[in-house]
Amino acid sequence: MKTQYLREVKGDHESMYSAHNRALIQLARKDSRIITCYGDFVTGEAGEVFHEEFPDRILDVGIAEGHLITSAAGLSNAGFIPFTHCHCLFGLGLGYNQIRHHVAYDKRNVKIVLCNSGMIWGDIGPSHLAVEDLAALRAIPNLTILSPSDAVSTEKATIAAAEYIGPVIIRLPFINANYPTLYRDDFTYEIGKAFHLHPGDDVAIIATGILVSDALDVAEKLERDGIHARLLDMQTVKPLDEAAIVAAARETGAVVTVEDGSIVGGLGGAIAELISETYPVPLRRIGVQDQFGESGKGEEIKEHYGLSAECIAHAVHEVLRAKKG
Amino acid sequence: MAKEALVMELQTKATSLRREALLLMKEMGSGWLGGTFSSADVITALLFYRMKHDPKNPQWSERDRLIISKAHACELYYAALSEAGYFPKEDLKTYSHLGSRLQVHVDCRSPGAECSGGSLGLGLSFAVGVAMGAYVMPDKKNLSASSRIRLARFRVYCIVGDGECNEGQIWEAAENASHYRLDNLTAIIDHNKYQSTGSVEKKMSPLSLAEKFRAFGWETREIDGNNLEEVIDTLDWTGTIVGRPQAIISHTIKGKGIPWLEGTNCHFVRVTDEFIKEAFEALKI
Helix, strand or coil: CCCCCEEEEEEEEECHHHHHHHHHHHHHHHCCCEEEEECCCCCHHHHHHHHHHCHHHEEECCCCHHHHHHHHHHHHHCCCEEEEEEEHHHHHHCCHHHHHHHHHHCCCCCEEEEECECCCCCCCCHHHCECCHHHHHHCCCCCEEECCCCHHHHHHHHHHHHHCCCCEEEECCCCCCCEEEEECCCCCCCCCCCEEEECCCCEEEEECCCHHHHHHHHHHHHHHCCCCEEEEECCEEECCCHHHHHHHHHHHCCEEEEEEEECCCCHHHHHHHHHHHHCCCCEEEEEECCCCCCCCCHHHHHHHCCCCHHHHHHHHHHHHHHHHC | CCHHHHHHHHHHHHHHHHHHHHHHHHHHCEECHHHHHHCHHHHHHHHHHHCCCCCCCCCCCCCCEEEECCCCCCHHHHHHHHHHCCCCHHHHHHCCCCCCCCCCCCCCCCCCCCCCCCCCCCHHHHHHHHHHHHHCCCCCCCCCCCCCCCCCCCCEEEEEECHHHHCCHHHHHHHHHHHCCCCCEEEEEEECCEECCEEHHHHHCCCCHHHHHHHCCCEEEEEECCCHHHHHHHHHHHCCCCCCCEEEEEECCCCCCCCCCCCCCCCCEECCHHHHHHHHHHCCC
């Protein structure tokens, strides 16, 4: 049983970065203020189109993430809507002060696209695996943080980010990997809204990013086993859809959070903070458990760090037992 | 106006702004007197001579921009913005008070201020972004075309500290500015020879700031930044440069205007009534 947002069956696997780029091209053709900026980062489809149609509106600043973020704030002062693109970890690590200061504090209309985020990238090594981005960025006032879960929601998030006036972070996974398409093309996206992807009142699974797809598989399998799991896709991590989360805690009495980054301060941290103050219920947090990453294949990494569908299902049974006990 | 009269007028303005800046410092009980007074003449010349701006319309899209990257030097800047007409003089008395638009360290809540500062090393990158924006012609090929007629909609000035040039991002910004041939961008390095806890030379020798900026592709001049005639001549020169950003290494005296502090590391100074009285004697108009 699926809710209105989803396709009957998962669609083709598609790169979320490609979907973002398609949206960016669409936006640029409509709005001459859209400008796209890179820190020596892959430009993909947007690069080809911008170089041809809007060569003034594509900039590469070289390997200089701090400058990338700050100069985008300057472009915004000059009247443009810049989208910056770089590795998540380096935009975060080398651009944090810049995001805090020149983007968030001054409420600039800058859109920061953090690519290759999360633990499940594979074949890259610990130096590039960003798991702390949600924790670190969530603590900065004025930011809106979007965390799409498939190509369709990425495209819609990109368009919504451009329409929203103010600083937005868009968190995207590994740019070259393809992920199953979950959402119907015609679903109505809204910043700040958690999307109900599966109905249920026994337990709530609250997920964000690429693991939403795995969480959906888990919810469907549980349904076949007679357990009704409510699945919420936290497309916006900040501001949180507090009403949806508190309702899920109240109506199900047990919560599992799922993310591909650190539970320390991440989505799991955010939900623990919220429900412990509003409606405390048994909670398990699936995500990276205060660890750095490692090289390896994506599926191996999921297993190793406890991010697989089996781990989600196991956590669901744990909270169900805790709820009954 | 004859140049001599102009210089005299700007000198008087700079002195009067130094006096007002002292009153702001008194609101807080202390202030960044050294770096504020060293850069006072350049800020005065920019806002009251060189820049195209309209205090009645602070968000005018074609205005020239001034970015104070060494944002601790905010007291005289706020006084100058008020003098130019961005906000009433009474507001200056609220400086540093809870709820004031005039926050400690330049803050864009202040009308006329382009961006908030305080984290050193970032302002030049911001200025590069703004300067690029002046060149982006949404429906034409301008910035990235190899042969072109380049038209910037406005100019951007950025005041950077000499100690601030320790920060690596200054040089990320420097290479971007010359790579993109931002001739509408001028960086003024307030070379007052001291940073927070000691002399620039002893902390981290900058060697020659002029040679560094030249090596990064900037048209560079070294001037006496407390000599208003040289300052206005050099600001005029910046407008004649095509295809390259300009760096002005502005040799200044820390604490300029307060004789017993000049040339010492008077970075952060306690400002009492007695201090004001003596300082006002020195800053007679």
